[in-house]
Amino acid sequence: MITPWEVEGVVDYQKLIEEFGITPFTDLLRSIPSPHRLMRRGVVFGHRDYWRILEAMKKGKDFSVMSGFMPSGDIHFGHKMTMDEIIWHQKMGATAFVAIADIEAHLVRGISWEKTREIGMGYVKSIIALGLEKDSFIYFQSKNDKVKNLALELSSEVNFNEIRSIYGFVGETQIARAIVSLIQSADILQPQLEEFGGSKPVVVPVGADQDPHLRLTRDLAARMNLFSLEKIEGGMRIRSKKNEMLTKIEKLGFEFRRFSGHLDIFGDPEKIEKAVRTLEMELGSYAFVPPSSIYHKFTTGLTGGKMSSSKPESYISLFEKPENAVKKIKNALTGGRNTAEEQRRLGGEPWKCVIFELYTYHLIESDDELSRIKEDCECGKILCGACKKIAEEILLEFLKSHKEKSDAVESILDEFTIIS
Numbered sequence: 245m246i247t248p249w250e251v252e253g254v255v256d257y258q259k260l261i262e263e264f265g266i267t268p269f270t271d272l273l274r275s276i277p278s279p280h281r282l283m284r285r286g287v288v289f290g291h292r293d294y295w296r297i298l299e300a301m302k303k304g305k306d307f308s309v310m311s312g313f314m315p316s317g318d319i320h321f322g323h324k325m326t327m328d329e330i331i332w333h334q335k336m337g338a339t340a341f342v343a344i345a346d347i348e349a350h351l352v353r354g355i356s357w358e359k360t361r362e363i364g365m366g367y368v369k370s371i372i373a374l375g376l377e378k379d380s381f382i383y384f385q386s387k388n389d390k391v392k393n394l395a396l397e398l399s400s401e402v403n404f405n406e407i408r409s410i411y412g413f414v415g416e417t418q419i420a421r422a423i424v425s426l427i428q429s430a431d432i433l434q435p436q437l438e439e440f441g442g443s444k445p446v447v448v449p450v451g452a453d454q455d456p457h458l459r460l461t462r463d464l465a466a467r468m469n470l471f472s473l474e475k476i477e478g479g480m481r482i483r484s485k486k487n488e489m490l491t492k493i494e495k496l497g498f499e500f501r502r503f504s505g506h507l508d509i510f511g512d513p514e515k516i517e518k519a520v521r522t523l524e525m526e527l528g529s530y531a532f533v534p535p536s537s538i539y540h541k542f543t544t545g546l547t548g549g550k551m552s553s554s555k556p557e558s559y560i561s562l563f564e565k566p567e568n569a570v571k572k573i574k575n576a577l578t579g580g581r582n583t584a585e586e587q588r589r590l591g592g593e594p595w596k597c598v599i600f601e602l603y604t605y606h607l608i609e610s611d612d613e614l615s616r617i618k619e620d621c622e623c624g625k626i627l628c629g630a631c632k633k634i635a636e637e638i639l640l641e642f643l644k645s646h647k648e649k650s651d652a653v654e655s656i657l658d659e660f661t662i663i664s
Contacts, residue, residue, distance in 0.1 A: 280332040315361075341381045343431045428461075458535065
């Protein structure tokens with residue numbers, strides 16, 4: 245079972261790709277300039293419309309990256325994965341939007357507003373310490389009127405049957421979950437509001453459990469628009485909720501054919517889309533581009549299962565005390581054999597090992613170094629105790645550095661745009 249609030253059982257990523265209609269990320273990997281290690285190593289496994297983002301990167305066009313964090317507990321390496329993806333896209337030219345989902349934490353998890361702010365500021369300091377640059381927009385949902393007002397507008401375009409179908413809600417489900425789902429759709433669409441430059445591609449890096457939010461938001465984006473666009477051979481097909489508005493499309497200067505209920509416009513699809521969306525914004529509508537998304541695999545908990553803020557034994561916090569971090573590493577699940585002799589003879593199984601996953605996702609940047617560790621494990625050259633010792637040293641150095649950088653962030657917070 246996979247929902248935005250709960251993940252149970254073994255996750256079959258191929259099945260997710262097939263059932264959710266996600267496109268495999270490997271299809272695009274060769275086209276990405278300097279791909280992030282999570283992309284190179286197959287941790288990012290799927291996407292929706294990421295071609296829009298690649299096109300914007302390559303042509304130097306305006307685009308944004310947006311994701312959020314629910315301040316319900318300690319920030320851990322599962323959160324760091326999303327932060328790394330936001331920061332990488334910002335370095336590739338995106339304007340970064342970071343939401344602290346305090347409304348969700350308060351309504352769904354029952355956490356006080358005071359506590360959500362305290363936890364949330366830890367997330368803010370962490371993402372800045374990890375490398376987020378100043379041309380970003382960071383906000384707490386409860387303090388962002390643009391997001392709340394947009395969520396109200398979106399609510400008129402969806403009914404409960406649709407919400408129930410997407411999220412699996414039942415009669416006992418709190419209405420709060422529907423409310424926060426609409427707020428998250430508003431989070432995703434906010435970068436395209438007029439105040440932020442209007443219509444543009446936006447990518448949302450998330451775990452697979454968040455895909456229901458993306459499916460809902462893509463539907464809502466289309467419903468909020470005055471015009472809908474569909475690629476056809478040699479151009480675009482344009483429809484409108486208000487058929488009389490199609491006459492304005494005819495005046496854009498493209499060759500066209502008029503049909504009952506739609507226009508076929510011929511020419512460069514990119515130029516047609518830009519002209520139609522510009523016209524829509526001039527007419528006072530949103531012209532939302534369907535949001536793109538990339539999906540990363542879940543971070544395995546130290547004792548198995550999904551890493552979760554509600555299970556302290558499953559994660560290492562980015563602010564973990566050194567002695568606790570060492571203890572958690574020593575107790576972590578590995579891909580080792582029953583005995584040292586057996587492991588030397590048969591080799592280990594790194595694909596089952598939480599320590600190797602930490603190396604892959606976070607602790608080792610060099611692909612060559614990662615391959616060497618994998619080979620040493622598989623041939624029995626290195627045993628789990630020695631491997632954990634290496635991980636311990638790298639981890640303690642990271643935690644020390646992150647604490648120092650996070651403390652230093654305090655003095656420059658006022659240089660960032662933060663609505664809190």
